Amino acid sequence: MKKKYALFILIISILFLCIFFLFKKEKQYDDTFLYFDTLIEVKYKGKKDYKKEIEELFLHYHNLTTRYEEYGNNVYGILHNKDESETLELNPDLYEMLEYAQSFKEKSDGKYNIELGCVFQLWKDAKEKETIPSIEELQACENHPLILLGNNKILNNHPNLDLGSFAKGYAVQKLGEFFQEKEVKDYLINAGGNVLVGTPSNKTYYRVGIQNPDNSDLLKILNVKEKAVVTSGGYERFYEYDGVKYHHIIDPGTLFPAKTMKSVTVIASDSGLADILSTTLFLMTEEEGEKFLKDYSDVDAIWVTNENEVITTKGVSNYE
Amino acid sequence: MNKWDKTLLGICLLLGGILLFYPKKGNTVEVYRNNSLVLSVPLSQNQIYEVDGKLGVVQIVVQDNGVMVEKETSPKHYCSKQGFIYHANEMIVCLPNELVIKIVGNSNIDAVVK
Numbered sequence: 001m002k003k004k005y006a007l008f009i010l011i012i013s014i015l016f017l018c019i020f021f022l023f024k025k026e027k028q029y030d031d032t033f034l035y036f037d038t039l040i041e042v043k044y045k046g047k048k049d050y051k052k053e054i055e056e057l058f059l060h061y062h063n064l065t066t067r068y069e070e071y072g073n074n075v076y077g078i079l080h081n082k083d084e085s086e087t088l089e090l091n092p093d094l095y096e097m098l099e100y101a102q103s104f105k106e107k108s109d110g111k112y113n114i115e116l117g118c119v120f121q122l123w124k125d126a127k128e129k130e131t132i133p134s135i136e137e138l139q140a141c142e143n144h145p146l147i148l149l150g151n152n153k154i155l156n157n158h159p160n161l162d163l164g165s166f167a168k169g170y171a172v173q174k175l176g177e178f179f180q181e182k183e184v185k186d187y188l189i190n191a192g193g194n195v196l197v198g199t200p201s202n203k204t205y206y207r208v209g210i211q212n213p214d215n216s217d218l219l220k221i222l223n224v225k226e227k228a229v230v231t232s233g234g235y236e237r238f239y240e241y242d243g244v245k246y247h248h249i250i251d252p253g254t255l256f257p258a259k260t261m262k263s264v265t266v267i268a269s270d271s272g273l274a275d276i277l278s279t280t281l282f283l284m285t286e287e288e289g290e291k292f293l294k295d296y297s298d299v300d301a302i303w304v305t306n307e308n309e310v311i312t313t314k315g316v317s318n319y320e
Numbered sequence: 321m322n323k324w325d326k327t328l329l330g331i332c333l334l335l336g337g338i339l340l341f342y343p344k345k346g347n348t349v350e351v352y353r354n355n356s357l358v359l360s361v362p363l364s365q366n367q368i369y370e371v372d373g374k375l376g377v378v379q380i381v382v383q384d385n386g387v388m389v390e391k392e393t394s395p396k397h398y399c400s401k402q403g404f405i406y407h408a409n410e411m412i413v414c415l416p417n418e419l420v421i422k423i424v425g426n427s428n429i430d431a432v433v434k
Contacts, residue, residue, distance in 0.1 A: 032413055032420075039402065039413045041431075190431045192402070197430070209407065211434035216386050216406040221429060231433040236403050265433060 026201075035062040036168040036191070044179060044187035045201055054175060061171035064094045065163040067117070075161050078154075079117070087153045095152040101166055102146055104276050108292065112280040113252045115143050117160030123250060123257075132241050138255040165249075169230055169275025172196050176228075176271060189271075193236075196228045196271040213262040213304055220302065222319040228271035232278035233263035249282050258283050265302040267319060273299070286311050347408055347425030349387045351380065354418050363387065363423060373417025380421060387421060389414065407432050 026045045033040040035058040042054055064074045074094060081088060090098070104112040118141035122133040147155035172189050176196045179187045187198040188206060197206040205223035212219040213235040222229060234247030234257060251258040264281040268274040277299060281289040286303050293299055293313065300315040321329075351359035351371050359371055361382060368390070369380045376393025386404040389412060399414035408427030413420050 032411075034398070034413065034415050037396075037398070037401070039398075039411070041411075188430055193433045195431045195433055200430075206430045207428055209429045209432040211406075211432055213434075216384060216404070218407070218429070218432070229431075229433050233434060236434055237401070263434075 033058050035059065036065075036164075036171070038168060038192040038194075040172075040189070040191040042175070042187070042189050044184050044198075046182070046184040048182075050178075050182065050184075053178065057175055057178060058171055060093070061167060061174065064091055065097070065167035067121075067162070075163060078158075079160060081156065081158065083156075085156055087149060088156045090152050090154060092152050095148075095154075097163065097167070097170055098146060098154070098161070099148055100170070100272065101163065101276065102148060104280065107295070108280045108284075110252060111283045112165075112276060114161050114163055114165070115146055115159055116141070116250065116252055116255075117162040118143060119250060119252075119255050120162045120164070121160075123246075123248070127239050127246070127248075130239060130241060132246060135255070165279045166272055166275045168192075169194050169228070170272035173228070173271035173273075193231045193233075194228075194271065194275060195230070197224055197226065199225045210265050210302065211263075214308070219304065219310065220316075220320065222267065222316075224267065224319055227267055227269060228274040229265065229267050230271065230274040230278045231263055231265040232282040234258070234282075235262055249279060251283050260285055260306060262304040262306055262308070264289070264304070267300040267316070268296070269298060277301070347385075347423050349380075349382055350422055350424050352420045352422075355420075363425070371419065373414060373419050375417050378414060378417055378419055387423065388412070389421070392417060 026047055028045050029043065029049060031042045031051050031054065033042065033055060040058065067076055067079060074091065078088065101114050119138055122137055126133045144157045144159045146159045146161060147157065149155060168191050172191050172194055173196065175189055179198060185198050186201040189196045195208050200206050205225050208222045208224055208229045209218040210220045210222065210231060213233055232249060234249055238245045238247040247257045249258050250256065261282050264278050266274040266278040266281065268277065281301055284292060286305065289301065289303065293301060300313045302316055303311040347363040349361050349363050350357060359369060361369065363382060363385055366383050371378050371380060373393065378389060378399065379391040381388055381390045386406045388404040389399040392399045392414060394414065394416040399412055402412045405412055405423060407429055408423050408425040409429060410432055411420060411422035
């Protein structure tokens with residue numbers, strides 16, 4: 001009789017242990033990373049610590065897209081390629097990025113352009129020296145087009161690429177996809193104005209504030225889940241020369257910083273897409289932008305024009 | 321209404337009053353070096369502070385309910401490039417100097433885009 005009793009207790013304990021391991025409590029992880037010249041906060045609830053994997057993912061995309069470090073067949077490699085072969089074979093992940101970004105050049109009538117690396121570099125150098133580049137210098141830039149040939153190959157015509165306008169958003173999207181794959185549902189990734197969220201476990205929505213370009217207040221607070229919210233603005237990263245402010249978003253038409261908007265915020269399901277669209281809309285008038293957005297049904301935008309007019313697409317009210 | 325009812329009502333009103341007029345704690349700027357708190361100051365008070373980082377002095381400016389790094393001893397000036405932060409849950413991280421500056425307080429905002 002006693003033996004039976006002991007067996008019963010044993011079975012019950014094993015059962016409890018099984019249940020314990022099956023429903024192991026999810027832990028909250030808060031990590032910060034420094035890539036793409038940006039502080040990236042990653043918060044998630046999961047059963048496992050993914051710090052190492054996240055670090056690897058950011059480092060991979062950072063190294064592929066940065067212009068300054070040597071890392072095999074990355075953007076730096078394209079810029080400094082001296083060999084005269086007809087084609088160049090790229091890292092497949094970089095090729096995929098270029099293909100994605102390049103598809104927006106045509107769609108945006110050339111407003112979104114990653115081939116202006118030389119122009120962007122002149123502006124970056126000018127900022128360091130607190131001066132501005134001359135229009136002659138800017139026009140002298142040879143902006144060789146990026147020609148994609150398939151099978152990870154591009155034409156070796158020395159294109160000067162700058163992926164700064166979407167590398168961060170693209171990497172954040174890849175991390176979101178990693179979390180989905182690992183069944184981590186509750187996450188928030190904040191890469192300096194480039195936010196991607198999953199579904200919060202303790203409330204219905206994440207609340208994402210949009211900074212007012214003119215003061216310390218918030219322009220709006222959005223209730224979102226499984227969305228990316230990205231702002232492009234000229235009011236944070238700028239410098240002054242001769243009493244004029246110059247920011248970092250260059251209009252391919254004028255080769256000077258764009259002048260119509262103070263900030264544009266895009267809400268979309270894909271963080272890479274949101275990053276590209278916020279830059280593109282920043283370079284357009286509001287009318288052009290609204291027309292352009294017609295092709296993107298689940299994308300919404302908030303414009304703050306230079307005249308301080310706040311314009312939103314109809315769908316924005318769903319998030320307020 | 322008997323004596324006890326009145327007492328109870330009185331206590332409720334008193335408690336309500338205390339809760340209503342209890343001074344709301346404003347947001348605080350906290351600076352950490354290697355995860356240990358080195359500075360904790362109110363966000364509402366305009367002032368300039370200096371904190372020792374790993375590479376040298378880091379100058380932190382609290383102004384108009386915001387905080388930023390004005391000067392720093394570091395190769396790429398990542399910290400001052402991050403500009404002002406204004407809201408609880410926002411932070412500035414200065415990796416070369418091993419400093420984290422954050423605003424602590426009540427916030428119903430999870431992230432701010434700018």
